[in-house]
Amino acid sequence: MKLHEYYSKRIFSEYGIPIPPGELAKTPTEAQKIAKKIGFPVVIKSQVLVGGRGKSGGIRVAKTSPEVKQHTEDILALTIKGLPVRMVLVDQAADIKTEIYLGITNDRAARKPVIMASAAGGVDIEEVAHKTPEKIIKCHIDPLMGLQSYQSRDLAAGIDLPREHWRAFGKIALGLWKAYVGSDATLAEINPLVITGDGELLAVDGKMVLDDNALFRHTDLEELRDLDVDQEAEIRAREHGLSFIKLDGDIGCMVNGAGLAMTTMDIIKLFGGEPANFLDIGGG
CATH class of the missing domain: 3.30.1490.20 (ATP-grasp fold, A domain)
Structure with a gap:
């Protein structure tokens, strides 16, 4: 579930991240x-x-x-x-002098969260990753140990952040990690994190995506779901406890279990078809 900017930044603020x-x-x-x-x-x-x-x-x-x-x-x-x-x-409005990207997401291949920073803030990070991947500095986080101070310093050094901002940057990175864990997020992102004319670090934009499977622990956040982004069929399926995602194809899928559903979609694609949906009505 995606959160709007205003509430993402409100959560960031609760974890000590400065916002306007x-x-x-x-x-x-x-x-x-x-x-x-x-x-x-x-x-x-x-x-x-x-x-x-x-x-x-x-x-x-x-x-x-x-x-x-x-x-x-x-x-x-x-x-x-x-x-x-x-x-x-x-x-x-902030007096913006420098824009930085800072975000945390899940790295499925590494089976652990990854924190990323880039001096190329204020633009789509996917575009940066595609065109200039060397501008993105990454550190994997041990979920049992949490974000360590040396990792924040490595990120700061990697993006050539002036040393006088390292302490503030470290506090913001730690706050972002705590917000990520505390909200059961799959993405917590500040883009941009700016350095103002007064030399302060400020999160002027924020984005969070929450794990739907953990929303039972966050009933207050579940109420913030924006139904404008969901298809009517997806809303109805959620009301009945079903996992449904509408796709662009013309072959409907009704499957027991997420793994079998993905395999069914793969087979349809293999033989030249296009699935119309993902639907998991519950495994055995």
């Missing part, structure tokens, strides 16, 4: 009140669970209350990659 002052708004009037409260300039950010918000006009800077009103109206009228914008995050 900001609040959620669903109307232009609410956005104006928040902007007046936190101070100008502000950044108005659409809250939709897709990338490319900035290129689609879903992120705008406002320096006055009338600009806040106009930008919020415009953003709330958008549909970005098929998803309607229903709310915006109004954040205090």
Whole structure:
């Protein structure tokens, strides 16, 4: 389950990661009140669970209350990659000097989490991995030992982070690890983590993906699920405790057990077909 930026950053803050002052708004009037409260300039950010918000006009800077009103109206009228914008995050604008990427995810091949950092922050990390993989520094984390301070230092040195920021970077990396574990996440990402004009590190954007199998431990987070990103069939299947994912093919699959379901899909592909769905109705 994907979390919106506003709540991802709220979780980060609970683990000691500095974030800009900001609040959620669903109307232009609410956005104006928040902007007046936190101070100008502000950044108005659409809250939709897709990338490319900035290129689609879903992120705008406002320096006055009338600009806040106009930008919020415009953003709330958008549909970005098929998803309607229903709310915006109004954040205090940061004085950005440097952008860094920092994230933790599961490495299935290594069977352990991996923390990654890059000096090429603020852009799609998949694009960086494809074009310039040498810019991404990785360290695997022993799930029993947790993130170690030397690993944070290795990351900081690997991305040529000025030494005066190493201590703050280490605290943020540790906070991200604790947020990742504490939320049963499969991804916890800060992109970008910025160095401000005052020399402070600040998480101005955040993303978290939670393990659906662990949501029974996080009923408060389950309530935040954005149904706009799910197919109607997926919602109905979830209500009945079934694992269903809609695909683009035309051959339906109804299978007992995830392993057999994957094998069935592989066989369909092997013989030139395209599965219409993944469906696990429960193993033996």
